[in-house]
Amino acid sequence: MNRWLVLGVVAALLVLVTYGGASGAGKEQKVTIVLSDFKFTPATVTLQAGMPAEVTLLNRGAVIHEFSVYATPPAGKKITEWDEWVIPNTYFQGIGEVNSEIKGFGTTNGTALFEFEVPKGRSVAIKFVPNRKGTFEMACHQEGHYEAGMKGVLVVK
Incomplete structure (x- = not known):
């Protein structure tokens, strides 16, 4: 990961309490995703x-985890450097302001956030x-986590 990407991730780390939800006018969709070793619960989220x-x-895992959402890579596409796929294909690009908060640490706001690191217990x-x-892939790209099955699906209807 490039240094500037690491700095961006660290900034995102300073924003640590994530919700997502869908409902009627004036209401907010709220979703909680539990990150454990090595899966997301629920594995499919619909907004x-x-x-x-x-x-x-x-x-709730024993180690740090990442959360990225991006266009699902084409079948058979071999990706050796995930940042090269995730950054230009992140769900959060072009959707406007994204705010993230790490409880007790602060917030990060921006229009170019592409991953969120979540320390254990946070x-x-x-x-x-x-x-x-559309349908998008959710994943953790800490070393070995994706390969161990730490991925899921975000559906936006």
Whole structure:
């Protein structure tokens, strides 16, 4: 990972309590995703497009985990450097402001966030308005985690 990417991730780490949810006008969709060794629970998350969402990432694992959402790579595409795929294909690019908060550490706001690191025993809250419909991959790209099955699906309807 490039140094500037690491700095971006560290900044995102300073924002740690994530929620996501869908409902009617003026309401916020709230979803909690538990990160453990080595899976997401639930493995599939569905959000309603155009409605504010708060996704809370809760790390119950023994190690740090990452949370990225991006366009699913084409079948058969071999990816050796995940940042080269995740950064240009992140779900959060072009959807407007994304706010994340690490409880007790502060917040990070921006339009170019692509991953959120969640230390063990911590939580991160991500607030955004999902406006791109489709099916996207959620994953942890800490070394060996993805290969161990730490991935899931985000569906935006």
